[in-house]
Amino acid sequence: MHRKTFALVGLLVIAAMTLSACGATATDEPPAVDQPTDAPAVEEPTDVPVVEEFVCTDDLGCLDIAPDDPIHIGWMLPITGGASIYGESAIGTMEIAIEERGGQLLGHDILLTGEETGCGAEGGATAAQRIAADPTIVGVIGTTCSSAMTAAMSTISGAGLTIISPSNTSPALTDPGQTWEPGYFRTAHNDLFQGAMAAQFAYDELGARTAAAIHDGDPYTQGLAAAFTDNFAKLGGTVTSTEAVNKGDLDMRPVLTTIAVDSPDVLFFPVFQPEGDFIVAQSVEVPGLEDTILFAADGLLVSPFAPSAGEAALGMYLSGPNVTGSKQAALMDAYVAMHGALPPGPFGEHAYDGINILMDAMEAVAVVDADGTVHIGRQALRDAVEATSGFDGVTGVLDCGPKELQPGVEYRGDCATGEALAVFKVNAEWIASEDVFEVGVHPPFVWAP
Amino acid sequence: MATITRRIFLKRFSWTGLLLWALRIGVLVIVLWGSISTLASGRYSASTWLALLIAGLAQGSIYALIALGYSLVYGILLMINFAHGEVFMAGIFTSVFLAEALEESGFLARHPFLTIGALLLLSMAVSTTVALLLERIAYRPLRNAPRLVPLITAIGASFFLQYAFRGFFGSGFKVYPEFGRMMGQWNIFGANIQVVQVAVFLAALVMMAGLYWFVERTKTGKSMRAVSEDKEIAALMGIDVNRVIVITFAIGGMLAGAAGVLRGVYQPQGISFFMGFVPGLKAFTAAVLGGIGNIPGAMLGGLFLGVFEGIGPNLILQGLGIPAANQLKDVIAIVMLVIVLIFRPQGLLGERLAEEKA
């Protein structure tokens, strides 16, 4: 009897495979989407508000928004755990962007909902499935962590969505030879920019000729450290060693000792708290590092860092995004007005620019029927975002077209050009205050390319 | 005599024996090869090694204090209190708020030693409370259960405590006041020795000695040893077993609380809900290394582990040409634990436990 049961199961499994095969072809198209036909496309919809009978010609299909339905924008961000400061800041600024448009786009309310991603691949993949499962979503803002995007990329792209990330920086994400798939854009700077800038600062400004790097096994820190050492070597400097620590390590003296043997001019360690605090605090005890300039990155560009690392941090450098200017000030004022405090973390401005690029592109490609129904072609939306050029955002002038960032490699989807990057220096004021960023006292800006 | 040689002969040619010998030789070759090629390269001077040694000893002292708690509980209940690392975390994580308050009010600047005393008191009180609650809620109902059951409960308790404290105090990193920086440093043989390193080491030594004296000399200590020999017989002799076990957990908690403050003084940064897990594992390794259940052994094991971790990557792995050797520090510690458990399960100072099946 048991054998029979299992013979049956076997058969059913085979049947299931066949079924799923049929199912696969049936679900390739995103649901609730008009099938493309041969009718001509309508290009300039906002100026031509009334079209008799809309026929979708988009390669990826169109999204139809009925008169009373909202235009739905999704986000995929971390709102719990360590990375939640990025998620909260991004959501806060996006809400401002929506409010600035009166909460409406093309005569429809804007609905902003999202999915928690955490900061890992699993969270990214799960959130992507949820976003992809929602047929009402037009465009997406996310993710924060590059590993989450890596796992989400094919699902999001396969669903015909357009996604703009406010804080992914991994070079692989926009490299078509590696992870990039159509539909992905970002307003955050590619690590290649920051690595190059940091190397240039170290070599030209600080006059360093030898450098060492430490990463902490995080994909972000490892990528940035590698970009730094590559560029530093390219400029003619010598990389004495690339070391690594683990998250959770307390005693950095052994690794610092290893590095101190060569007494490098600069030590670049784009790590996070608390490992960064330990490195800075313990570096003063290690002979051989007396003349080494400490240089960290945006992982430590958070208010608690300098007070935590203490006196040892005085005078060290940090590279990171430098978003300033009147637009930024206005955005921050709006943020305080809306949420009662400044954003808890960086990259909110990038999310603000991202959602504005997305909404502008929607407006550009949407076809509005007489009854107010809006049609947005999915491919058209991607093309419109990619065509964004000279977008005068808070984080600078953005240009989302292809760029040749490395010889022979054409990167796709990088909107930022790295102009909003700068180097900062830790001063006594920051060391003394727990809430430097909250009271609006930025660490002093030192240098920008 | 002939039979003896034959017996050894037989044993040597069993497959597992061969494997163990191969492993033994392999480890030895790797360690020697790595060390010799590092030393031959002349990258590091003697003062560098001295500095690393001192740093390792200080780090090891903290491991040792946590290990004492492990060892004590194991010695008496034969159970691994997996949540002991969280007992350590509870004390320091709570006391950091007092430290912040005292620092803000300026009390710290005026009376640094009084502050340390207050922190020590609070940290030890919290750790002890947590240890006692653990014993009462999670372990006592399982006193007579098979050995693995309380271990599983302890794992559950460990995660519960971590995330409960995260819920209480948040997931951010807190900072202790910089006592260490106030103490300054000495320069000996070209190496920078922090005064705080010596202080941590001495404090641990004193506490270990005090504990040793307590267990060996006092009446309570004697009843502890009696309970560790045989609970039933101890009970028959009129010893209140429950009380002894509670005292054991309390002492373990107090030492963990003290270790917490030492950690805060030595490494003020990065105080968070997760800070107990890794040191807990390390301390367990230290306890096993020294011979679990053995008080001087836990101390020795902790120091040994600290030094090995500090020096090992630079000494052994770098010589083998492994990049970013310090990343593999924890791997060294775990491999060392495995090797000790294979070749000398009783640890450095431990006595062979009563006829356990080979």
Place this chain on the structure above:
Amino acid sequence: MAAFFESKELVKKFGGLTAVNRFDLKIEEGEIVSLIGPNGAGKTTIFNLVTGFYSPDEGAIYFRGHDLVGMSPHQITGLGIARTFQTVRLFLNMTVLENVMVGQHTRGSSGVFGAIFRPPSYRAEEARIRERAEAQLGFFGTRLTGYRHDQPAFMLSYANRRRLEIARAMATEAKLLLLDEPTAGMNPRETQEMTELIGRLRDERGFTILFIEHDMRVVKGVSDRVVVIDYGRQIAEGTYAEVSQDEHVLEAYLGRKTKDAA
């Protein structure tokens, strides 16, 4: 010609205590030998040495031409020595039948693949194991048969647990059975039954038996030969009648004046 079973100059020390001291023993095939001695004389230690739980510090053990020293317990069982324990040690959560089927372990060879794909050879082997296990249980009359087959072992009475343990040892198809106090904790009637059973084990099933016993009626009733040990050393050997008159034996059991004086 090598003896059926022979131990030569066995020594086992625990720390400073010498549990077994130059112990010699020879057993011929088909014999029933009882091992007696005061508490702590080292009887169970000898069992543990023979079955490979302990390895001797000195000496040798031969069984049908094999040297057992250095072998692991399961290898020794495979060669044909099975034992029971002083405190009955059954697999309490397995059924009665399964307990005995485990005893058949060394007589089977099927592995994971057999279990998963269940080829005819596997099914034949399982059937054989089951059949033989049932046969062993049948040896004890109706006590362990019928509905009892599928009862978990912990539901058995004490005496039945003893019986089941013996059935399990029998199921290994050993040549030599080591029974550690088979009648301990039994009432007189059960003890009598067990005595007969030990005899039947040899007569009907051809086992050679070495057993530890405190109950002299059992020793007297069934053993061909009695070996008396004290302080890990053999102090007397012979038939029950001979041994019971031996002055060393009397001294060991009744008092130690000479020893204390020494």
Place this chain on the structure above:
Amino acid sequence: MTLDHLKSSLKPGFYAGIVALFISVIGMIETFSNRDIIHGVFSISHTFLVIIALITGYFSATRAQRAGIRQHGIDRRAEVVNAIAGSLIAGFVMGLFLAVLVVVANLINLRPVFVNVTPKLIDLLTFGRPSLAGSIVPLSMFTIVSGLGGALSLFRSDIRRLIVTSLLWFAFAGLISEVIRLSLSRLGVNVARKFVTTRGLTPLGAAVMLALIFAIVYASQRLRDRQRRQPDQSSPARKRAVRFRSWGLIFVLLLVLPWVVGRVPSDVLVLVGIYVLMGFGLNIVVGKAGLLDLGYVAFFAVGAYSTAILTSADQLPNIQLSFWAALPFVIGITGLAGLLIGAPVLRMRGDYLAIVTLGFGEIARFLALSDWFSPVLGGAQGVVKIPNVVIAGIELADPEELYYLIMFFCLITLFISWRLEGSRVGRAWVAMREDEQVAESMGINTIYYKMLAFAMGAMIASLGGAVFAVKLNTVFPFSFSVNVSITVLSLIIIGGIGSIPGVLVGAFALVGLPELLREFDEYRLLLYGVAIIYMMIVRPEGLLPSVRRGRELHEDEMAQDAWGKPAEVIPVPANPELSG
């Protein structure tokens, strides 16, 4: 009449108060307030508190009744009074804890220390009156709710069961309203929106749901009652046919499931499937062979990484196999890893083995992360671009399709676990776990069988890892933390060690539910911890003990489980479930 016996109500009230205070202070209440059972009416956090109060009321009522009977004998009227008074007292005590929290939070700003005592929490606890006077709200609220719980104890048992079961199912439906929403939205977004929103059920949806649940619960209770009154007397052949048919039905259901529930629940099912797979594997290691392996994630990682490396184009450019061609290698490599890890550790005592395996799990992650192996394993950047599985030209990209792959593996593993159970190998494992020494003396080579269990567990985990790799199309070292090991261990403990259905239940409860209710995520390990402690102390046999011998036992005969048992035999039965 003295009221002494009402003191017995103080204790449940006290405990309930501590629990309520605890979940408030650690932020659970606030986290769950963003999701409603009924949209805009009743949040999940309020549900938690209300359930605590109801249970407290019920317990203290029965306690007070019993205490009253002990003191004054049986008296129906006094019983009612006792029950109500007892539950009111308990509710008052519970409410007092929260009221004190409200008062304290009003007087002092607790946030610098207790980050989760936010104004919003106070707002929630006082139902929108966060002032000092608002502290009256929880006090009176929970007194009343607890009183309702006490009143519940006065109903006839079948009516009480009907009410309680229906309400619990309704609360559960509210919890998983996300799945309901996603499934319904396949019928049309507007249909779904009528019944359920992103926050929870709409009042209409709630009414429909409640009616539905009530009807189902009522019908099933009637059915069960009827069955109990006239037991099934059909022939064995008929029974078998019925069983056969119901199994068939279950399988058909399993087959169409992803197309019914849609994309997101299918995605969750795939994840649950991966954990079911690992649960089966760890069940062999822990449940059958009795080896507490805390580093099970190591094999999961080896499986995922070897799949990634062998199939991805980026790593080892000369080797790029299809998933199916790589699978034998993956299983082989992981089995070998199992042997390599097993060889040194299997001689260790049980508790040492646990810690050392934990260490090995960490080593696996450290090595995957290290710069040393990064040329092969990708280091911090992981391995990307792992191609999807292709079966007969069909690419399994969507979760609905991937579901069949994981189900296929689960069924195979289920089959293997089930086949091994009664075999020679299975008996050897059980014997070994029951008493290692005796097993050895029965001729079982315990080292060999431990190795076998370890290697088999490893190979099964490698299947999970392989599916994980193709599910995400990428692997990062951070996916292989100790939390995975703990999750798998928790799920088999909660489901019942050694029990096959227990694995399913455990995986759904511990992996599926938190996926569907992402708010759980933050408290996942906290709740696992509580569950482990509770199960080990109160119900070591798990939620769904293995049935093989569960039947033969009465509750009171169940004692602790058998592993790691000291050499001397305890004559009480060891946990029978472990042998399943």
